[in-house]
């Protein structure tokens with residue numbers, strides 16, 4: 738497996754830990770608000786030149802033992818790579834905590850990773866209320882199978898014994914307060930739900946550059962309305 742980029746040290750991507758962040762290439766969805774558009778295309782179709790091989794990554798992580806606590810797999814969508822479980826296994830063998838950022842559309846792999854105790858933290862995006870048409874709008878491209886798998890992933894994570902965070906990038910054109918509350922009700926009982934501020938500066942769909950994000954006050958009000966259903970709701974920047 739090759740990665741499109743490596744952030745050697747982050748204090749924010751794995752709460753409370755010092756983590757390296759790996760950016761995988763490619764994604765099955767096309768969320769119009771995606772701010773990592775340069776990672777969506779497959780290898781060989783981009784000018785980006787610094788691909789990182791698994792062997793280079795493992796050497797780097799061995800050197801950094803004692804300085805880093807964790808490795809975060811981000812993207813793009815890491816689970817579209819069939820080699821991902823094998824790479825994570827190698828990283829766990831060195832002794833690192835592993836966090837996966839995912840859109841949840843590969844529930845089969847997520848189940849496998851959970852069963853094999855290869856994950857310590859999963860942050861899963863929930864793009865919209867769990868209705869196909871609404872989810873399609875917010876994710877840009879969505880098969881029925883993806884949609885089914887996303888709901889399966891939520892079910893898996895609701896009973897997982899690791900740290901789980903659900904998160905939604907709140908985009909005013911698709912998300913009214915009631916939509917976010919609907920999501921909160923769907924994941925009722927979840928430990929952590931993060932409402933991420935939409936950033937109009939770098940979006941896959943240029944038309945979104947004219948959309949004004951909710952203010953912090955408005956997002957806090959939406960978060961408060963979700964609070965009855967979730968242990969902790971937080972508002973954060975993407």
Ligand code: SF4
Nearest residue numbers: 764766768771813840
């Ligand atoms: S799931 Fe959406 S936001 Fe995440 S990388 Fe894919 S297109 Fe971008």
